[in-house]
Amino acid sequence: MGPAKDMEHVTIGLIGLGTVGTGVARILTEHADRIARRAGKRVRWKWAVVRDPAKIRDVKLDGVRVTTDTARLIDDPEVEIVVEAMGGIDPALNIVLDCLAAGKHVVTANKALLAEHGPQIFAQARAAGRAVAFEASVGGGIPIIQALGVALAANQVQNLAAILNGTCNYILTKMMHEGLAYADALAQAQELGYAEADPTLDVDGTDTAHKLAILTQLAFQATVKTGDIPRQGIDRLQLADLKYAGELGHAVKLLALAKFTTAGLELRVAPTLVKRGTPLAEVRGPYNAIRVVGDAVGDTFFYGRGAGMMPTASAVVGDLIDVMTGRAILSSLVLDLWAEPAHTVARTPPHQIKSHYYLRFTIADSPGVLAKLARILGEHGISIASVIQHDTGDDAPDNSAVPLVIMTHLAVEAEIHAALGEIDQLDVVRPPSVCLGVED
């Protein structure tokens, strides 16, 4: 038995009928009764703003007014909620601001927009008394925004480690488990539609940093600029390092990392060794996952599809329901996100950041080299947990150079960089040496 046809309705507009917009449209049209039952009101989808109205789409648009002009929707007082599914900053920023100013709630999946213009958008939302819901902006269908903002609200988050870019995780999985080189794995990801034609923002860590900035706001109420997050992508990772990491019982994952310590907040995006058998290390293919450690709840872990039409639409429509029930605006009031003046949390100075490290040196295959390296590391207070020295094998370009892999005990980041600087000056070392963090 469906909900009554004459129940109250809420008029909405949808901007963008690309991948995400099409997924949202499908749920709204194919499962209208389900949404009505769970929202307590029926959705009346009045407007669809598209770039090309002539384009044939795989969505029923009966009763929906299709336009290229966003103003039609913004100026329509019947529209209470706008779903922004166009992506990008320009013109999305102005459209979102105008929608809020016109008294509409906004649901968005746009992580770049929030990461770069959160303060402006949320100031406008507060001024207008409207909600901005953005579950789909991080982790696709994984309800991590709701978890951090609502369900785990009793906790101070102490530690967050996350795989937030499905493209990178797909590439790393292929490299790790099938021995593909980076370029080949990337090409496969592009063929399957996991990676864009221009994958730069994915593989250089920018997309992950955008998402980390959003999670940082929720978990620590701290406003950080994406550019202020130290960031390393997977685009310069070598297959050899994945292989050696594997021999040492670790997977390499592109992680978004946040640690809240007495010294401050430590943020970074970097390819990182994660111990095999732990949940994060076993996340394969285009999936996303987030490990959150809270002071009361302890370890928690959330996993699911981080992108794609229907998983993202699941989060967008979940937000739409949250706005329709009235919950979202209540959350907005207490979360007070991207508030001005910004809640800043002191950043941990690099000389206070400690981690285990994976180091790989390319050294001359001659006696005494390890002793030289070990001496320099020792002078910087870095102690060695394990060493692997491999033969190069016949396929190496230069048989006189061999890889030397060192896993360190806990070491200070600043000292690691100083030591590597000195080591890379040695005659017997071919720079640059490789340094990756190891997650506990």
Next chain:
Amino acid sequence: MGPAKDMEHVTIGLIGLGTVGTGVARILTEHADRIARRAGKRVRWKWAVVRDPAKIRDVKLDGVRVTTDTARLIDDPEVEIVVEAMGGIDPALNIVLDCLAAGKHVVTANKALLAEHGPQIFAQARAAGRAVAFEASVGGGIPIIQALGVALAANQVQNLAAILNGTCNYILTKMMHEGLAYADALAQAQELGYAEADPTLDVDGTDTAHKLAILTQLAFQATVKTGDIPRQGIDRLQLADLKYAGELGHAVKLLALAKFTTAGLELRVAPTLVKRGTPLAEVRGPYNAIRVVGDAVGDTFFYGRGAGMMPTASAVVGDLIDVMTGRAILSSLVLDLWAEPAHTVARTPPHQIKSHYYLRFTIADSPGVLAKLARILGEHGISIASVIQHDTGDDAPDNSAVPLVIMTHLAVEAEIHAALGEIDQLDVVRPPSVCLGVED
């Protein structure tokens, strides 16, 4: 900077200062500013109802009135929210009903109470216009109630598989990874406080069935009695089966299973083989985890501590905040849980349930036995995927009997039971044979 001291406050009472109540009290007293910031109001903890007021507790009770008389709290019109942390059915049921009738919202971790008396409690809540929040009742600190009720609301859940009892998972982990017998693993769990002195409700699957009944209400809006869920515990599991399952690349987990198919809803609690390397199979020790497959979101997975003082308190205080912001009552209105007349979903008839199965027979070590078994299985349409026949080894009680392990392809449950009935009649088979489901 903390929230203003003169902000609005909400008066609450806490019933029970056992493990969960003490954890809640700690968060409320140690992190009052945090809670105020996230709830938008300060908590005024006015009443603590305890069994023995003379008992010394590791909680600051400054300003809290301690009583043994629940009526003091129920009759106090200042109290807006009651946290029920006493557990059990009697007198918790009447107390919860009285609190609701007196116009108070209720936060509870009491899974047995909800599973067995959900209709009565929620009817009272609806009549009184009050919320009952129960995140802590399933999965401890894992926000699975919020996920199913709110964040995944755009989805029809198709499939749910969960590890919901930390005691059982701890025991199974010890058996699997350390080769302990069931009784020894149980004794260790009791020493560590993971298992009660009387562990019956944990190990026989009752606790898991209570939690599955609650998840079934949220995921399928279906009211099921715990007694109607087919249920098998871990108390009769033999170490040999964990060993053989391991050789076949599987872990054995006590799973709560729910499948929503065109034939109806299929529910069960049973020790089940799960393929190693999948997230559920790798959940170790006292942790809980829930895999949810939704029609839009696809696969999702939630993991965390399923019990213990602070993880459970995390969920209770999260609910308290949800009630204080006003979100919980909005959720209650749309979720319409345990509504009368009950939303019933047709149960899948056993002759339509299909699964892969693990079968272990104890057979006479003589030629032709496998052929006899295979013939009976074949007559019931059951085809064999793999067979392992082990030597008994010297330590077996009877060297003339050997174990025969068979993994089947997809087979109909009713046919499996019929075939086992016939096989257990054979002279060459020592009954009872073992049958465990295999999760895809």
